[in-house]
Amino acid sequence: MTNTIKDVAKIANVSIATVSRILNAQGGYSEKTKFRVLKVIEELGYQPNAVARGLINKRTHTIGVLFPKLSSSLVTDLLDGIEKAANDNGSSVIVCHTESNGEKTMKYLQLLIEKRVDGIIFASEILKDEYYQFVTKAKVPMILLSTESYAYPVPFVKVNDYHAAYAAAKHLIDKGHTNIGMISGKKDDIIAGIPRIEGFKKALSDHGISLSPDNIVFSRGFNFPDGVEGLKKLIGQFPDVTAIFAASDEMAIGTLSAAYQLGIKVPEEISVIGYDNLNLAEMSIPPLTTVGQPLAKMGEAAAEMLFTIMETGETPESRIMPHKIIERMSVKERKE
Amino acid sequence: MTNTIKDVAKIANVSIATVSRILNAQGGYSEKTKFRVLKVIEELGYQPNAVARGLINKRTHTIGVLFPKLSSSLVTDLLDGIEKAANDNGSSVIVCHTESNGEKTMKYLQLLIEKRVDGIIFASEILKDEYYQFVTKAKVPMILLSTESYAYPVPFVKVNDYHAAYAAAKHLIDKGHTNIGMISGKKDDIIAGIPRIEGFKKALSDHGISLSPDNIVFSRGFNFPDGVEGLKKLIGQFPDVTAIFAASDEMAIGTLSAAYQLGIKVPEEISVIGYDNLNLAEMSIPPLTTVGQPLAKMGEAAAEMLFTIMETGETPESRIMPHKIIERMSVKERKE
DNA sequence: TTTAGTTACGAAAACGTTTACGTTGCAATA
DNA sequence: TATTGCAACGTAAACGTTTTCGTAACTAAA
Numbered sequence: 072m073t074n075t076i077k078d079v080a081k082i083a084n085v086s087i088a089t090v091s092r093i094l095n096a097q098g099g100y101s102e103k104t105k106f107r108v109l110k111v112i113e114e115l116g117y118q119p120n121a122v123a124r125g126l127i128n129k130r131t132h133t134i135g136v137l138f139p140k141l142s143s144s145l146v147t148d149l150l151d152g153i154e155k156a157a158n159d160n161g162s163s164v165i166v167c168h169t170e171s172n173g174e175k176t177m178k179y180l181q182l183l184i185e186k187r188v189d190g191i192i193f194a195s196e197i198l199k200d201e202y203y204q205f206v207t208k209a210k211v212p213m214i215l216l217s218t219e220s221y222a223y224p225v226p227f228v229k230v231n232d233y234h235a236a237y238a239a240a241k242h243l244i245d246k247g248h249t250n251i252g253m254i255s256g257k258k259d260d261i262i263a264g265i266p267r268i269e270g271f272k273k274a275l276s277d278h279g280i281s282l283s284p285d286n287i288v289f290s291r292g293f294n295f296p297d298g299v300e301g302l303k304k305l306i307g308q309f310p311d312v313t314a315i316f317a318a319s320d321e322m323a324i325g326t327l328s329a330a331y332q333l334g335i336k337v338p339e340e341i342s343v344i345g346y347d348n349l350n351l352a353e354m355s356i357p358p359l360t361t362v363g364q365p366l367a368k369m370g371e372a373a374a375e376m377l378f379t380i381m382e383t384g385e386t387p388e389s390r391i392m393p394h395k396i397i398e399r400m401s402v403k404e405r406k407e
Numbered sequence: 408m409t410n411t412i413k414d415v416a417k418i419a420n421v422s423i424a425t426v427s428r429i430l431n432a433q434g435g436y437s438e439k440t441k442f443r444v445l446k447v448i449e450e451l452g453y454q455p456n457a458v459a460r461g462l463i464n465k466r467t468h469t470i471g472v473l474f475p476k477l478s479s480s481l482v483t484d485l486l487d488g489i490e491k492a493a494n495d496n497g498s499s500v501i502v503c504h505t506e507s508n509g510e511k512t513m514k515y516l517q518l519l520i521e522k523r524v525d526g527i528i529f530a531s532e533i534l535k536d537e538y539y540q541f542v543t544k545a546k547v548p549m550i551l552l553s554t555e556s557y558a559y560p561v562p563f564v565k566v567n568d569y570h571a572a573y574a575a576a577k578h579l580i581d582k583g584h585t586n587i588g589m590i591s592g593k594k595d596d597i598i599a600g601i602p603r604i605e606g607f608k609k610a611l612s613d614h615g616i617s618l619s620p621d622n623i624v625f626s627r628g629f630n631f632p633d634g635v636e637g638l639k640k641l642i643g644q645f646p647d648v649t650a651i652f653a654a655s656d657e658m659a660i661g662t663l664s665a666a667y668q669l670g671i672k673v674p675e676e677i678s679v680i681g682y683d684n685l686n687l688a689e690m691s692i693p694p695l696t697t698v699g700q701p702l703a704k705m706g707e708a709a710a711e712m713l714f715t716i717m718e719t720g721e722t723p724e725s726r727i728m729p730h731k732i733i734e735r736m737s738v739k740e741r742k743e
Numbered sequence: 744t745t746t747a748g749t750t751a752c753g754a755a756a757a758c759g760t761t762t763a764c765g766t767t768g769c770a771a772t773a
Numbered sequence: 774t775a776t777t778g779c780a781a782c783g784t785a786a787a788c789g790t791t792t793t794c795g796t797a798a799c800t801a802a803a
Contacts, residue, residue: 094760098780122467127760155504166502167499357667455790460790463790
């Protein structure tokens with residue numbers, strides 16, 4: 072039974088229109104009544120009802136974000152940036168955890184659309200046809216984050232995985248390594264799998280390093296256990312490796328861990344470079360050299376793009392964010 | 408210009424009341440009209456407007472969560488649990504990032520209340536008087552998560568920090584250690600500081616181990632750098648330590664890292680036990696023994712408590728969740 | 744055949760705002 | 774003095790639902 076604008080109006084002896092005008096600083100009232108109304112608002116502890124506002128304004132000042140997984144530093148940093156930008160623009164963010172499950176994703180999209188969010192950020196996951204059709208039909212603006220669609224014209228923000236992987240491999244080469252392996256993620260992942268593998272390959276071939284299928288190991292995902300398995304497999308099929316590019320930081324930490332178990336010293340015997348620059352990266356032993364994505368910045372950018380769509384109506388250009396080699400202690404110069 | 412219930416009604420040749428009844432499966436309509444209406448809904452791709460629903464039902468099916476920090480595994484796991492429980496109950500969650508800033512916190516509370524969220528989860532932060540007054544006046548149910556209030560009757564869910572710290576220290580003692588140090592967090596933190604320190608002290612004294620001020624080192628926070636600083640300080644003032652209780656996993660990982668820099672072997676020379684059981688803990692070298700909090704479960708519990716308040720109106724009892732020693736590789740049995 | 748009860752609806756109010764439009768009173772101008 | 778213009782409001786419709794109440798038609802019982 073909280074107070075409404077009517078209560079304020081009645082007590083202040085004005086119409087609700089006047090109260091509304093004062094609340095929104097629209098002018099059309101005298102200073103005297105303004106103070107009187109403000110005083111009543113103060114006394115009643117009146118809080119305007121954003122639901123009613125949303126109904127009439129058709130803006131809820133809320134955006135929805137879909138993540139495949141919540142408990143991951145990668146997602147966390149993205150979310151951090153999104154939340155910041157949203158807050159700066161006077162909006163809130165609803166988080167959804169899809170578990171990469173198509174049905175759940177559709178349910179969440181439906182929920183968000185029923186709640187009339189102003190926009191949707193779809194992160195770290197492949198945009199299926201079904202999803203795209205659904206949200207375009209609902210005419211809700213959408214941005215892809217840390218993913219991209221080749222089939223549909225949905226603006227995205229991400230780093231160029233191909234280039235970043237190239238840079239990672241080149242860093243290893245520049246440090247004098249020639250026996251370079253890769254612990255990749257999912258072989259057929261169009262976003263995080265293939266481009267990184269191809270970038271890696273290109274860097275080697277550009278620098279005259281021969282490459283056999285034994286140089287690369289494939290995994291089921293991009294997680295810690297995949298990294299420990301990965302190293303074991305790689306060592307088996309490519310015993311001469313002196314440097315490894317892991318397709319994610321979690322996998323890199325996994326290989327660090329596996330190396331420790333196997334009694335292999337990093338970076339003395341094997342150098343490791345990761346991908347992502349998660350918080351973890353600086354906490355590992357040794358601290359992980361990695362190619363960093365500006366995750367928080369990416370999140371911010373995505374949210375801001377959403378807001379520009381809402382204001383201008385124009386779909387903004389996609390943004391390729393810069394990656395950067397973060398040198399720490401897990402890669403060593405190799406001298407022959 | 409999306410379709411409304413009116414459009415559906417008009418095309419199906421029924422009143423909006425009937426459409427509404429069908430949507431909510433309330434009965435009072437024939438099977439024939441039900442199918443006809445459903446067909447129209449399907450054709451139009453009609454999505455009910457949750458904003459309008461919220462206005463009249465006074466339930467938004469949305470809860471708000473306040474965190475001091477987003478990019479931390481601790482928070483992430485809590486959020487994971489909250490999101491799960493919320494989703495199971497047909498609700499969404501809005502995340503807010505307070506940065507432990509009083510002004511920002513108040514702004515967020517106001518925002519959440521204006522948005523008429525059904526409930527609020529206040530996590531990992533001290534509940535100030537101002538916050539409490541504000542949300543009680545608004546009559547929005549609130550649960551404290553991973554924190555607790557001594558001054559106000561707000562139900563909470565957390566582990567017993569005192570007991571958990573006691574258990575951690577006892578684990579070290581049981582493993583034969585007698586020169587035990589602690590790298591604690593903020594000395595005057597009522598929730599995560601003092602209870603853990605006191606629990607630690609009690610365990611030592613209960614087992615006849617003398618304790619000087621040199622056994623404990625205090626930090627500014629609970630983060631990685633605090634852990635690396637902590638170890639250095641502790642070694643300086645207490646060179647004989649063989650086992651260390653770090654007040655958080657991040658700090659524990661920090662001490663691992665510092666130990667590595669200093670050439671101290673863990674667990675051979677020094678054993679380390681952490682607190683939290685974050686994802687990090689199993690990824691460290693060596694894998695971290697720690698006292699685990701069931702973070703996701705705690706998040707779930709908090710959300711579920713919120714829902715029971717909404718349904719029953721009764722404030723539920725606070726829940727003390729069980730902690731558990733997770734044995735991994737960073738603590739070694741000591742033989743004399 | 745009448746009556747009572749039930750089923751299947753429709754009309755309209757209500758939720759708490761914003762806003763288009765109308766109205767009043769007063770000052771300034773002709 | 775009559776007219777105009779503007780500031781300062783008030784009235785009421787609108788946003789898209791849910792729900793109460795009323796009613797027509799039909800069924801079953803008397």
